[in-house]
Amino acid sequence: MSILRYAHLDVFTHGLGGGNHLGVVAGAEGWSTEAMQHFARWNNLVETTFLLPPEDSAASYRVRIFTPGREIPFAGHPSVGSAHIALEWGLAQPVEGELVQQCAQGLLPIKLQHRDGHRQLLLKAPPATEVTGHQPLPTELQLALAGIRGGRLPPALVDGGRRWWLVECASETELRQWQPDHNAIRALAEISQSMGICAFARASEDRAGHQVAVRAFAAGAGIQEDPASGAANGVLAWYLRHAEPEGPLSHGYQVSQGREIGHDAALQVVIADDGIWVGGATRTVIEGQLHWPLPA
Known part of the structure; x- marks a missing residue:
């Protein structure tokens, strides 16, 4: 024993x-x-x-x-x-x-x-790279995103220790109310050998206590929705820094995740010269x- x-x-x-x-x-x-x-x-x-x-x-x-x-x-x-x-x-x-x-x-x-x-x-x-590049987005992604409007950045498949589809939603309210098709996300995860979809939206209020809301649908790991994901947020931070190097989120921000499934996680993202740091x-x-x- x-x-x-x-x-x-x-x-x-x-x-x-x-x-x-x-x-x-x-x-x-x-x-x-x-x-x-x-x-x-x-x-x-x-x-x-x-x-x-x-x-x-x-x-x-x-x-x-x-x-x-x-x-x-x-x-x-x-x-x-x-x-x-x-x-x-x-x-x-x-x-x-x-x-x-x-x-x-x-x-x-x-x-x-x-x-x-x-x-x-x-x-x-860990260091991240975009996998999608200029390739056409798969049909499975369109099916998985049914019922949600996109935001200002296009979807991207990014690998940074774990591989995620990153999808910006038009508003925090829509993101929080979204009822995704988990079978469609599972099919997307399988065809792209990814964890699934990390959906995000910019905070709707300056005094919300966070600047980004995140929902992580990790069908590739057999998880319907993850209440708090450090790896997904690290990949997302890499994407935001490279897509908007002069944007308001390019040096870091606070994340709210998990409220839709009864949690209330808070993650801090720091984007610095020595890399991207995620924690709490x-x-x-x-x-x-x-x-x-x-x-x-």
């Missing part, structure tokens, strides 16, 4: 229960990939991560990220949540205000900062021991 530490987190939380769930396991150095996948399947969260000693001397720690169905190389909220626990449990120490996460995507810096008296962690988004606050909700028998 292996006894390990376990935490259940609320990542990108704006209020109690507002963010995205994450399970984090520490002490599973002796576990096989199959054992990690078995537990992640039983845990049945969008992602479960395993904190491990780094294999690269430049890293603060190593993390492996599992959905219930498979291991993935990178995801935003699992990275931010894992960094939170690495600090809380003293498994890593920041150097000049940064941690360095080792994962299958490579070495990713995570910056510490304080905002309104709370610690925030911002992940440096994390709350530890449950903490204790994990009793999990491994096969002989």
Whole structure:
């Protein structure tokens, strides 16, 4: 019987229960990939991560990220949540205000900062590239966007650790009221080998507390709608910076996500000379021991 530490987190939380769930396991150095996948399947969260000693001397720690169905190389909220626990449990120490996460995507810096008296962690988004270029948009995209009017920027397929269709909507109100065809989004995700659609709109009020509203329909990962997605927001920030380099969002903004499914996540996007950083606050909700028998 292996006894390990376990935490259940609320990542990108704006209020109690507002963010995205994450399970984090520490002490599973002796576990096989199959054992990690078995537990992640039983845990049945969008992602479960395993904190491990780094294999690269430049890293603060190593993390492996599992959905219930498979291991993935990178995801935003699992990275931010894992960094939170690495600090809380003293498994890593920041150097000049940064941690360095080792994962299958490579070495990713995570910056510490304080905002309104709370610690925030911002992940440096992986480099991104536009996949669509000047190719015609697929018919599957048109079907998936039925019932919503487009905004000022055209749809684009962008790959930045995770691949997303980025779609601007005409207004925040329309975005929040949209009832998309999830089967059509799933077909689009399959044909484009993407996560699905990250739909966004510019805030309708200056005093809304955010400048961008986001909804992420991750059919490619088997998720109907993600309450808070760091990776999708990192890809979106890259797109906005390149599409509107002198625009009002080109240096960063606040994101509201998840209200349509009973959450209220808040993400901060910082667009700087050294890259794009996406993060927010994390709350530890449950903490204790994990009793999990491994096969002989």
